Amino acid sequence: MTQDVRTLAVTVEGGKLSVRTYGDPSKPTVLLVHGYPDTQAVWDGVVSELVDDFHVVTYDTRGIGASKGPLFKHGYTLELLADDLYAVADVVAPDRPVHLVGHDWGSIQAWEAVTRADSAERFLSYTSISGPCLDHAALWTRAGMRKPTPKAAARSLKQALASWYIVVFHLPVGPRVAWRLGLAKQWPRIIRAIEGTRLDPSPTLHRDGSRGVLYYRANMLPKMRHPEERPTTVPVQVLTPTGDRFVTPALAAQAPAPWTERLYVRKVHGGHWIVVKKPALIAERIREFVQSSIATPGGPEPVRSLLRAEAKQGTKDRPEFEDKLVVITGAGSGIGRATALAFAEKGADIVVADIDAVAAARTVELVELLGARGYPYTVDVSSGEAMEAFANDVKATAGVPDIVVNNAGIGMSGSFLATEVKDWEKILGVNVWGVIHGARCFGEMMRERGEGGHIVNLASAAAYTPSRTLSAYSTSKAAVLMLSECLRAEFARYGIGVSAICPGFIATNITRTTKFVGQSAEQQERTRQRITGLYRRRNFGPDKVAERIVDAVRRDKPVVPVALEAKAGKAISRLSPALARRMAKIDPTG
Amino acid sequence: MSAGHSALTLDAVSNKTGPTPEALQRHRDAQALAYRCAETVGAGLEAGVTEREVARRMRGFLRENGVEDFFHIPFAWFGERTAFRSLKGPWTPLHFFPTNKRLKEGMSYVLDCSPVVDGYVSDIGYAGVLGKPGDNRIFDALMRDLAQYRTLILDRIKAGDTLSEVYAAVDVLIAQQGYESRHKVYPGSVIGHQVGRMTQRRNMGRYAFGFGLRTLETLGREIVTEGIKGRSPLWAGGRASRHAPTPGLWAVEPHIGFRNVGVKFEELLVVTEDDAFWLDDDLPHVRRWQEQARTAEPVLEGAPS
Numbered sequence: 003m004t005q006d007v008r009t010l011a012v013t014v015e016g017g018k019l020s021v022r023t024y025g026d027p028s029k030p031t032v033l034l035v036h037g038y039p040d041t042q043a044v045w046d047g048v049v050s051e052l053v054d055d056f057h058v059v060t061y062d063t064r065g066i067g068a069s070k071g072p073l074f075k076h077g078y079t080l081e082l083l084a085d086d087l088y089a090v091a092d093v094v095a096p097d098r099p100v101h102l103v104g105h106d107w108g109s110i111q112a113w114e115a116v117t118r119a120d121s122a123e124r125f126l127s128y129t130s131i132s133g134p135c136l137d138h139a140a141l142w143t144r145a146g147m148r149k150p151t152p153k154a155a156a157r158s159l160k161q162a163l164a165s166w167y168i169v170v171f172h173l174p175v176g177p178r179v180a181w182r183l184g185l186a187k188q189w190p191r192i193i194r195a196i197e198g199t200r201l202d203p204s205p206t207l208h209r210d211g212s213r214g215v216l217y218y219r220a221n222m223l224p225k226m227r228h229p230e231e232r233p234t235t236v237p238v239q240v241l242t243p244t245g246d247r248f249v250t251p252a253l254a255a256q257a258p259a260p261w262t263e264r265l266y267v268r269k270v271h272g273g274h275w276i277v278v279k280k281p282a283l284i285a286e287r288i289r290e291f292v293q294s295s296i297a298t299p300g301g302p303e304p305v306r307s308l309l310r311a312e313a314k315q316g317t318k319d320r321p322e323f324e325d326k327l328v329v330i331t332g333a334g335s336g337i338g339r340a341t342a343l344a345f346a347e348k349g350a351d352i353v354v355a356d357i358d359a360v361a362a363a364r365t366v367e368l369v370e371l372l373g374a375r376g377y378p379y380t381v382d383v384s385s386g387e388a389m390e391a392f393a394n395d396v397k398a399t400a401g402v403p404d405i406v407v408n409n410a411g412i413g414m415s416g417s418f419l420a421t422e423v424k425d426w427e428k429i430l431g432v433n434v435w436g437v438i439h440g441a442r443c444f445g446e447m448m449r450e451r452g453e454g455g456h457i458v459n460l461a462s463a464a465a466y467t468p469s470r471t472l473s474a475y476s477t478s479k480a481a482v483l484m485l486s487e488c489l490r491a492e493f494a495r496y497g498i499g500v501s502a503i504c505p506g507f508i509a510t511n512i513t514r515t516t517k518f519v520g521q522s523a524e525q526q527e528r529t530r531q532r533i534t535g536l537y538r539r540r541n542f543g544p545d546k547v548a549e550r551i552v553d554a555v556r557r558d559k560p561v562v563p564v565a566l567e568a569k570a571g572k573a574i575s576r577l578s579p580a581l582a583r584r585m586a587k588i589d590p591t592g
Numbered sequence: 593m594s595a596g597h598s599a600l601t602l603d604a605v606s607n608k609t610g611p612t613p614e615a616l617q618r619h620r621d622a623q624a625l626a627y628r629c630a631e632t633v634g635a636g637l638e639a640g641v642t643e644r645e646v647a648r649r650m651r652g653f654l655r656e657n658g659v660e661d662f663f664h665i666p667f668a669w670f671g672e673r674t675a676f677r678s679l680k681g682p683w684t685p686l687h688f689f690p691t692n693k694r695l696k697e698g699m700s701y702v703l704d705c706s707p708v709v710d711g712y713v714s715d716i717g718y719a720g721v722l723g724k725p726g727d728n729r730i731f732d733a734l735m736r737d738l739a740q741y742r743t744l745i746l747d748r749i750k751a752g753d754t755l756s757e758v759y760a761a762v763d764v765l766i767a768q769q770g771y772e773s774r775h776k777v778y779p780g781s782v783i784g785h786q787v788g789r790m791t792q793r794r795n796m797g798r799y800a801f802g803f804g805l806r807t808l809e810t811l812g813r814e815i816v817t818e819g820i821k822g823r824s825p826l827w828a829g830g831r832a833s834r835h836a837p838t839p840g841l842w843a844v845e846p847h848i849g850f851r852n853v854g855v856k857f858e859e860l861l862v863v864t865e866d867d868a869f870w871l872d873d874d875l876p877h878v879r880r881w882q883e884q885a886r887t888a889e890p891v892l893e894g895a896p897s
Contacts, residue, residue, distance in 0.1 A: 339770055347851070361768070368770045371730050371850070511767055531760075538763075538829070543772075 006053065012061070014089050016077045020068035021061040023094055025053040031095040032056045032292065035087065037106020037133060039189070039211040041067035041204045044105065047281025052288065059094045063111065065213045067206050078220040080136070084114040091124055101292045102128045105277050107217055109133025117232035117261070127297030129239045129288050132249045132274055134257050136221060140229035142257035157252045164248055168222055181211035196247065199275040237264040239291040241284070244497060245273040259313055264296060266311040271452045271497040283452040306401040307453055321349025329353040329396060329403040331383050331440060332410030334361025336510030337460065339368070340544035341407055344552050346374035353396050353403065355379040357410070383410045383436030393443035402447045405555055407458040408440040413516030418473040420520030426474060433478035441489055445498065454497025456555045459486045461502045463568035466575045468586035483561070490560055499558040504572070505547050506565035509537045611841060615712070615789065616862065619841060620872050622707055622714035623860055629653045630703045630718035631876055637722055639697050643668040643690035646703065654707045661796050663706035663713050663787070664803045670695050674702045674719070675854035676777040683777060689802060698727040700853045708804070713787040715843040717858030718876065734848060734855040737769050739881040741846040742857065742870070749861070749868040755833035759783055763829070766848055774847040774854045784827035784844040786814065787860065837863045841871070
């Protein structure tokens with residue numbers, strides 16, 4: 003922790019708050035409010051991430067930690083808690099508004115504060131983590147009950163089940179005594195067991211846990227019984243941890259929508275105590291929001307994921323992939339180009355990579371015809387260095403992608419003994435190493451960003467359909483299929499989905515460029531023409547594969563065989579491998 | 593191509609087995625009339641008009657100008673139908689007929705008519721958009737890129753390629769440009785067909801499946817007689833088109849599409865024993881491209897060298 007920390011006490015009605023400030027007071031102020039049963043120490047990790055750029059302030063809320071407060075529940079109404087928050091802000095930043103961040107009960111208090119009439123003069127922005135405005139939540143629940151569609155009922159039920167502890171806290175005596183009698187001692191173990199988060203127990207935890215119960219008792223029932231309409235003009239960012247056991251994403255995202263002018267709802271991968279577990283991630287989300295033009299007049303354009311997170315009115319008309327960034331290799335033709343167009347049509351911006359600069363530029367032109375933004379790149383996917391440079395450039399220019407389609411691939415056909423070492427190197431380089439590099443470079447970025455994502459790898463029906471004429475190609479595609487399955491298992495914990503697409507005979511220019519080993523140039527040309535004709539008559543276009551790719555991303559599908567022959571091949575490989583082996587002996591190119 | 597140059601070429605033609613210069617002139621006149629019809633009707637289109645009404649207007653215009661018969665009835669397609677896409681399911685041949693679909697601002701349209709004047713056939717296709725340039729960016733791009741097909745087809749025919757080779761070259765260009773072949777949707781997936789003079793009077797003005805009965809008779813006869821010589825009067829990508837074009841007149845109609853917009857041109861190509869040329873260069877789409885070249889639009893990337 004930085005040595006810049008200063009401690010001060012702020013006297014408020016019925017109590018005295020222990021406040022800590024960090025960093026240069028001339029920098030923009032970020033005020034962090036902790037939740038239950040934590041103290042301001044819960045922010046330590048986030049503070050050290052933010053302190054270089056901001057004047058950071060934390061405090062123990064009334065009656066908690068080093069702060070003093072009344073002994074009875076009337077002293078803990080949200081009215082008073084919001085007064086405290088204003089009082090702290092007035093002391094640490096007397097002449098200018100601050101950026102507010104709240105977690106759990108701190109978020110509930112902060113909502114109360116930013117929904118006051120004059121809040122825009124005190125707060126530039128508000129980032130809410132895992133704590134709804136109680137009035138918004140009550141109104142949202144009521145709206146759900148007025149229109150009890152099965153979906154709305156399920157949502158409300160889910161949230162009600164997650165709120166079991168609130169009921170427990172209203173039981174007389176028991177919960178408070180439990181904190182005193184050893185719950186405090188067990189608390190870190192419980193949290194580690196259910197959340198996987200290591201908390202440093204505060205020495206005052208037994209008292210805080212017990213005292214905090216008064217927060218619930220003073221506010222829950224009155225707010226649920228008589229919710230007020232509490233709008234705000236302060237821009238609000240709601241971070242919804244995907245694994246939150248106490249606040250469901252539905253509540254966090256939907257409840258504030260009618261009451262906010264500018265609302266940004268962003269998923270963060272983690273549990274309820276994500277502020278402790280992933281402080282760098284939370285600090286980054288705060289920084290992105292606070293520094294953008296949304297919260298700071300004259301600031302830079304918001305990052306892509308913020309733009310995407312904006313909850314607009316009439317969200318139903320919004321294109322499905324608006325503001326998403328899709329990276330596609332081999333996007334200069336065939337399935338890659340069709341996929342670029344399919345995503346562009348649904349609102350995404352596209353990074354178009356191809357080894358052929360002219361083809362990539364052309365795809366960008368088409369992407370732009372559909373009203374999306376395209377970024378052309380000329381890349382050889384088989385080169386690790388080139389891919390690394392490419393990925394870094396993409397990150398700098400367009401941002402971290404949300405979807406990566408490792409599509410680039412080449413064809414090769416002929417007998418194994420005629421396939422030379424350089425042929426093998428070539429096909430494994432593009433078809434296997436290309437996918438490895440793509441998944442490695444961009445997967446790392448996605449993991450770091452913590453918002454999840456999706457990786458699509460183009461395998462082939464050849465991955466599970468043996469053929470005497472496709473040893474090299476099938477081997478490369480089998481590798482892609484297995485790599486995808488393994489990655490899927492590994493990346494699930496980061497919220498990154500992985501899909502393998504296994505197309506059959508798709509009419510693309512792969513047949514015009516396939517190398518038929520062991521054939522003379524003239525023979526090759528004839529074979530190519532014949533196979534191209536066969537594929538054309540099969541009449542299964544790349545646009546149909548593209549639709550399946552979009553669908554695979556939408557539904558996070560593991561393995562997607564495309565076209566009848568691919569499905570049949572899969573069935574045969576499972577039901578009768580012997581039949582598959584017999585079919586493998588046929589030479590369709592001969 | 594200047595008029596003087598045309599005249600020279602016509603002399604050359606007259607020495608071969610192809611149509612006489614007089615016959616070419618009559619075909620050229622019929623084609624000019626057909627394009628005048630499309631341009632006039634196109635210029636008069638208004639929002640809300642239906643395909644059927646527009647087909648009726650074309651028919652009326654041509655009848656008023658002395659046309660007694662059609663190779664096929666006039667067709668008009670609007671919006672997604674210019675790309676031969678039906679919003680309600682798969683496209684069937686019945687979908688080619690004009691419907692009650694209404695034209696809207698910014699919507700693309702294709703007019704296709706084939707007046708027969710004194711037996712001399714023409715067959716043209718004309719693409720446009722209701723509105724000004726820029727209202728439909730996809731249309732503008734398609735129309736700009738369509739120019740390359742006129743050059744490509746003529747160059748490849750002059751180079752002696754077979755019809756199926758030219759067809760494949762067109763497919764490659766379409767793939768490079770990132771568009772879709774829409775002529776593959778035509779019956780037989782044809783990009784063109786032979787035309788000539790229809791002399792018999794029987795069955796004039798009678799139609800089946802949108803095509804004049806005389807057309808079907810002529811075509812049927814040709815398919816048989818040409819088939820005996822191993823040639824086809826229909827120009828597609830298959831085995832039947834694996835021959836150099838038969839000397840004479842060919843209506844060529846590359847039709848390309850992108851998403852829900854399609855464009856085409858259709859005009860007559862004159863093929864002689866050792867040469868080929870477009871029957872007329874003074875046509876709306878050619879003038880449009882010449883105009884664009886003059887205003888020096890950047891050359892399209894992705895074009896084959």
